Amino acid sequence: MQTVQNHTGAESAGVNAAANVDEIMQKVAEHKGCGTSGGSGKASCGSGAGENDLPPEIWEKVKNHPCYSEEAHHHYARMHVAVAPACNIQCNYCNRKYDCANESRPGVVSEKLTPEQAAKKVLAVASTIPQMTVLGIAGPGDPLANPEKTFKTFELIAKTAPDIKLCVSTNGLALPDHVDRLSQYNIDHVTITINMIDPEVGAKIYPWIYYNKKRYTGVDAAKILTERQLQGLEMLTERGILSKINSVMIPGINDQHLVEVNKAVKSRGAFLHNIMPLISAPEHGTVFGLTGQRGPTAQELKALQDSCEGEMNMMRHCRQCRADAVGLLGEDRSAEFTTDKIMEMEVNYDLDARKAYQAAVESERQAVVAAKQEELQTLAGAHSDIKMLIAVATKGGGKVNEHFGHASEFQIYELSTSGAKFVGHRRVDLYCQGGYGEEDALGTVIRAINDCHAVFVAKIGGCPKNDLKTAGIDPVDQYAGQFIEQSAIAYFKEYIDKVAAGEIEHVAKGDAEIRQGALIAA
Amino acid sequence: MAYTIVEENCTGCCACEPECPNQAISEASNGLFVIDPAKCTECIGHYDEPQCVAVCPIDLTCIIDENYPRYEAA
Ligand code: SF4
Ligand code: SF4
Ligand code: SF4
Numbered sequence: 157m158q159t160v161q162n163h164t165g166a167e168s169a170g171v172n173a174a175a176n177v178d179e180i181m182q183k184v185a186e187h188k189g190c191g192t193s194g195g196s197g198k199a200s201c202g203s204g205a206g207e208n209d210l211p212p213e214i215w216e217k218v219k220n221h222p223c224y225s226e227e228a229h230h231h232y233a234r235m236h237v238a239v240a241p242a243c244n245i246q247c248n249y250c251n252r253k254y255d256c257a258n259e260s261r262p263g264v265v266s267e268k269l270t271p272e273q274a275a276k277k278v279l280a281v282a283s284t285i286p287q288m289t290v291l292g293i294a295g296p297g298d299p300l301a302n303p304e305k306t307f308k309t310f311e312l313i314a315k316t317a318p319d320i321k322l323c324v325s326t327n328g329l330a331l332p333d334h335v336d337r338l339s340q341y342n343i344d345h346v347t348i349t350i351n352m353i354d355p356e357v358g359a360k361i362y363p364w365i366y367y368n369k370k371r372y373t374g375v376d377a378a379k380i381l382t383e384r385q386l387q388g389l390e391m392l393t394e395r396g397i398l399s400k401i402n403s404v405m406i407p408g409i410n411d412q413h414l415v416e417v418n419k420a421v422k423s424r425g426a427f428l429h430n431i432m433p434l435i436s437a438p439e440h441g442t443v444f445g446l447t448g449q450r451g452p453t454a455q456e457l458k459a460l461q462d463s464c465e466g467e468m469n470m471m472r473h474c475r476q477c478r479a480d481a482v483g484l485l486g487e488d489r490s491a492e493f494t495t496d497k498i499m500e501m502e503v504n505y506d507l508d509a510r511k512a513y514q515a516a517v518e519s520e521r522q523a524v525v526a527a528k529q530e531e532l533q534t535l536a537g538a539h540s541d542i543k544m545l546i547a548v549a550t551k552g553g554g555k556v557n558e559h560f561g562h563a564s565e566f567q568i569y570e571l572s573t574s575g576a577k578f579v580g581h582r583r584v585d586l587y588c589q590g591g592y593g594e595e596d597a598l599g600t601v602i603r604a605i606n607d608c609h610a611v612f613v614a615k616i617g618g619c620p621k622n623d624l625k626t627a628g629i630d631p632v633d634q635y636a637g638q639f640i641e642q643s644a645i646a647y648f649k650e651y652i653d654k655v656a657a658g659e660i661e662h663v664a665k666g667d668a669e670i671r672q673g674a675l676i677a678a
Numbered sequence: 679m680a681y682t683i684v685e686e687n688c689t690g691c692c693a694c695e696p697e698c699p700n701q702a703i704s705e706a707s708n709g710l711f712v713i714d715p716a717k718c719t720e721c722i723g724h725y726d727e728p729q730c731v732a733v734c735p736i737d738l739t740c741i742i743d744e745n746y747p748r749y750e751a752a
Contacts, residue, residue: 242693246735268690268709297691304696369697369725371732 214398214427231517231553234290235281237274239309240302244329245365245381248443249404249434271305273495275312279505280498282317285489286513294325294347300334310341319507323347325402329365329381331388339395346392347430348385349402352410353420355379360409363443386424393425400428405452405460406444407434418464429464433457454607454668458579524554528641532575535645540652542662543572547582547605547629548640549613556635556643560616566605569644573652576644582668600669602627607668609651612643628665680715681728682743687736694740697729715746 269277282288291313293299299306310322324338325347338346352358358378365377372380392399401421403414410417418429434451436444452460547566549558568580582604584597598620605611610630614637624631635643654660680702683694688710695703695711702717713730721728730740 241689241691242696242733243691243735244693244733297693301693302696366693366733369729369732370727 231287231521232290233285233288234292235278235288236292236294237277237309238268238296239271239274239293240299240305241268241297242302243297243327244301244367245298245327245377246363247327248361248363248449249406249436249445250442269495271308271312273498274309275316276503277493277495277498278313278320279317279503280501281493282320282510283503283505284492286510287517288320289514290321290323292323292325292347298327298330299324300326300330303330303334303337307337307341310343314341317505319510321345325349326388327381328385328388329367330384332384332391335388335391335395335397338392339397343397345398345400347400347402348389349404350382350385350389350417350421351403351406352378352413353382353386353417354413355382357410357413358382361406386420389421389424389426398427399425400430401426402430402432404434405431405457407450407452407456409449411452411456411460414460415464431457431461431464454580454582461579520553524639524641527639528575528645531642531645534649535573535575538573538649538652540573540655542652542655543570544609544648544651544662545570545579545607545665546632546644546647547608547611548644549611550640554640555637556612556640557614557637560611560613560620560631563613566608566611567640568605568608569640571644571648571651576641576648598623602629603669605629605668607665609665610647612640612647628663679720679742679744680713680718680746681720681730681740682713682715683711683730684739684741685710687739689736691735693733693735694730697733699724699729703730713740713743715743718746 278291293306293309306324313320313322322341322343323345324343326349328348328350331346331348351361355375355378358381359375362378362381364371364373365381366372367377367380367384389399389401399421401417403410403417405411405414414431421429434444434449436442436449436451438445438448546569548556548569549560549563550556550567551558563584565581565583567578568582569576570579571577584601584604601620602624606627606629608629610632611624612632612635614633616631616633621631632647635647651660651662655662683703690705690709690711692705692711695705698713698718699721700717700719702714702719703711704714706712725732728740734740
């Protein structure tokens, strides 16, 4: 694509950048190769990438980032601040009017902050949650449609909390205008939401865009949008800024097309592709919600993610967090940090204490990796075509440490002779609310993990245990408190041994439902 | 006729505020946005269409206020 550079100094930056792009592209290409080294015992490349899978410079950038490294998300936390709610495009899956405390999806937020309040909030959270390493500005709206507030926030945080990594999510329309500023603030990750590269497809997703002081509609709008997005992505790659691409999978509209999108973004140096299911409940009042556009099933989503995986890294653990989410992924603590509460908080930002804490997290994390490696040895030489999914109830730290009844989501792992690979998460209603089980809630849990052969929990009551068994899901509590992957591999080894001995018969499981929204802040 | 913002529709997203060529739009105490009719020129002489209308994500939120006479470009 021909792009016109109209920034002063762009020319010379371009020269420096050239070598850089080649280098990065080379690394991305090399990295891609690791997923195909089947049988080597490496579970996956993808976002499950560990230290040995990635070039060191890239690993340095992503290792503490819960959204970029699947494994890091067990150990590190992130927060979003909502400072810039203006938006320059309209998407059919978004409704800015909708705002509810029980809602959980990108773009929805209860409180918008001034840059000064946001900076105070970041300090307050980082002082309370030492493993908080990343601050993102993700909406609602587009952070680059309101660049002054976004950059002011980054500036204040870079000054007061220099160890926190900054990142920004954008629809990409205004991106080419701001890439230089982003690199100035040392932003090393940008997420661009790209749902199409074909304007005909785009016209079905975006009713309009606002660009160059004008509103454009239909195919014209989508054409401008896709050109700007891809240009922005190329410019980021030239400057060595990592880009993650988010895509919303909309069955019948862009589901097939996302394979093309995947190729287009990969060839422009995107580092990670995150394909997310459409959330479209009618009560959200979005265009898609009202027209009855459905979201994908768990199997459809996984099949698309799998078909793109040969092309580049796929991210599978995105929680589609609220624009003001705080804490570990899947554990929203935003309710503890409302504006009133933060303004009263005594903030003691102790960089050394944070570093010490993170060093401890790092050693715990090494232990998880070591345990997994050790267990993997037991699978060496095992031959089986069996692949199965399991669901895990966890509070974080990479361990099986959540009571079945307390889990508001399950992590899904795919087990095979090459190990345990994280493939996603499923939100559920709390089975146990206030201490007693609710029949209906169990039904939704079973539907959400219906494609799994087993569910690993720290503890589980007798009643749900039986119902799970009836549904063909094995409730497993013998690994309470142990590392997930190590336990999963041990379980799988036992399972295939039993199948081999004819003790049990392996039957394929059905599809599962993706639960819409509502990860309620606990 | 100046433009005005329908309060029930406004989400307070502030997309309109920086686009107004006359600084006619400001944040009200309730976090929503209002247009000062004395400053609004309907964008005449600046743009082909009123910028608050063009940028507002909610349809029929920035509308003509019939209470004000049509603005005449100087
Ligand atoms: S929405 Fe996805 S990328 Fe953003 S913080 Fe949540 S998990 Fe990370
Ligand atoms: S019509 Fe133009 S001048 Fe009037 S408020 Fe809207 S943006 Fe401002
Ligand atoms: S753009 Fe529309 S919704 Fe946003 S603040 Fe202005 S009037 Fe309100």
